[in-house]
Amino acid sequence: MGLIVQKFGGSSVKNAERLFHVAKIVTDTYAKGNSVIVVVSAQGDTTDDLLEKAAEINPQASKREMDVLLNTGEMISISLLAMAIEKLGYPVISLTGWQAGFLSDSNHGNARIRRINTERVENEIHKGNIVIVAGFQGLNRYDDLTTLGRGGSDTSAVALAAALSADKCQIFTDVDGVYTADPRLVKTARKIDEITYDEMLELATLGAQVLHNRSVEMAKKYSVNLEVVSSLENKPGTQIKEVVKVEKMLIKGVARDNDVARISVIGLPDQPGIAFRVFSLLSAKKINVDIILQSIGREGTKDISFTVSRSHRQQAVDLLNEVKESLGAKEILCDENISKISIVGAGMQSNPGVASKMFEALGEANINIQMISTSEIKISVLIDRKDSERALSVVHDAFAI
Numbered sequence: 001m002g003l004i005v006q007k008f009g010g011s012s013v014k015n016a017e018r019l020f021h022v023a024k025i026v027t028d029t030y031a032k033g034n035s036v037i038v039v040v041s042a043q044g045d046t047t048d049d050l051l052e053k054a055a056e057i058n059p060q061a062s063k064r065e066m067d068v069l070l071n072t073g074e075m076i077s078i079s080l081l082a083m084a085i086e087k088l089g090y091p092v093i094s095l096t097g098w099q100a101g102f103l104s105d106s107n108h109g110n111a112r113i114r115r116i117n118t119e120r121v122e123n124e125i126h127k128g129n130i131v132i133v134a135g136f137q138g139l140n141r142y143d144d145l146t147t148l149g150r151g152g153s154d155t156s157a158v159a160l161a162a163a164l165s166a167d168k169c170q171i172f173t174d175v176d177g178v179y180t181a182d183p184r185l186v187k188t189a190r191k192i193d194e195i196t197y198d199e200m201l202e203l204a205t206l207g208a209q210v211l212h213n214r215s216v217e218m219a220k221k222y223s224v225n226l227e228v229v230s231s232l233e234n235k236p237g238t239q240i241k242e243v244v245k246v247e248k249m250l251i252k253g254v255a256r257d258n259d260v261a262r263i264s265v266i267g268l269p270d271q272p273g274i275a276f277r278v279f280s281l282l283s284a285k286k287i288n289v290d291i292i293l294q295s296i297g298r299e300g301t302k303d304i305s306f307t308v309s310r311s312h313r314q315q316a317v318d319l320l321n322e323v324k325e326s327l328g329a330k331e332i333l334c335d336e337n338i339s340k341i342s343i344v345g346a347g348m349q350s351n352p353g354v355a356s357k358m359f360e361a362l363g364e365a366n367i368n369i370q371m372i373s374t375s376e377i378k379i380s381v382l383i384d385r386k387d388s389e390r391a392l393s394v395v396h397d398a399f400a401i
């Protein structure tokens with residue numbers, strides 16, 4: 001018995017049948033004597049549909065109005081789920097994000113939670129209600145509606161679990177846990193029973209689309225007992241925690257990220273301060289740079305290449321073109337046909353040979369590496385996009401994870 005937060009994503013609540021299925025999971029948990037708080041996303045593709053509707057009216061709509069619109073998606077699912085639970089004969093109440101006390105900053109479209117006033121939720125729990133809370137929603141200091149960024153309901157759930165010191169936060173999805181690689185792309189991928197917050201954070205950031213990365217950051221910060229489980233099948237999922245049982249596996253997973261573009265600044269003068277000028281320009285516009293490669297200076301010139309997310313590609317190229325002359329660069333190039341393949345695992349910190357094994361697997365498959373970056377628990381390489389599925393499989397199988 002305890003306090004449990006259960007989160008259900010859009011596909012888990014997409015129609016009446018799924019909603020009743022969720023209602024069953026929730027009421028079963030409640031009937032065992034637990035207090036249950038349920039966080040839900042908008043049904044199915046509702047959020048995407050709302051974005052389309054807005055684009056028809058005004059593609060330049062203000063972010064404030066977009067947030068008003070997007071807030072409606074989660075309101076549909078909280079009320080419908082509450083109705084389903086009422087029908088099963090259990091005490092239930094639905095609350096919007098703002099009723100549940102989610103206070104955020106004013107960064108419309110990608111707001112951060114500043115604080116949660118948990119009083120209302122706690123009162124409802126004390127009354128014996130199952131509490132259904134809209135994920136994704138926040139309220140800023142001017143009482144305007146905000147949203148927490150795509151996929152943000154995971155973060156709503158973890159934040160609520162942290163604020164209430166819940167015993168457990170379960171994220172229900174249509175997969176049965178976190179996998180060593182995307183099972184749709186790598187046949188030998190298998191479910192991971194346990195993973196550390198840091199490893200999960202890397203995988204989430206690298207595009208393993210199971211959890212919103214901010215939810216993992218928050219779970220780590222507040223030591224939330226987090227679990228990813230299937231909403232379709234009743235079986236154990238993946239536990240995410242600080243330390244995991246010692247396993248002999250070095251590598252936890254392999255991930256592919258297609259949201260990358262490589263920009264190269266060619267023929268820069270080989271002088272001090274040049275890299276600073278290039279990157280300060282980008283950081284002033286909040287363009288996040290990932291992998292960076294600078295060539296050795298030759299005949300007084302050098303090249304700098306780096307990656308950015310695809311949405312920042314054009315802006316970065318335009319900025320650099322504006323200063324091309326004053327930087328003394330010859331050319332700005334951009335390549336979008338690339339993918340980033342990464343291996344993640346806390347075990348690699350203390351084990352030499354992990355990188356070479358990855359490179360060997362890629363070499364044997366005749367896949368060219370364009371750039372490399374490493375951290376304590378991650379190695380990423382940039383390769384041609386057309387090789388990316390093959391790369392995932394050969395690297396995955398090289399580590400037999």
Ligand code: ASP
Pocket residue numbers: 009010041042047048073135136149150151152153154
């Ligand atoms: N409905 C929102 C979205 O699709 C939030 C979420 O699903 O977590 O991005």
Ligand code: MG
Pocket residue numbers: 009010041042044047151
């Ligand atoms: Mg969604």
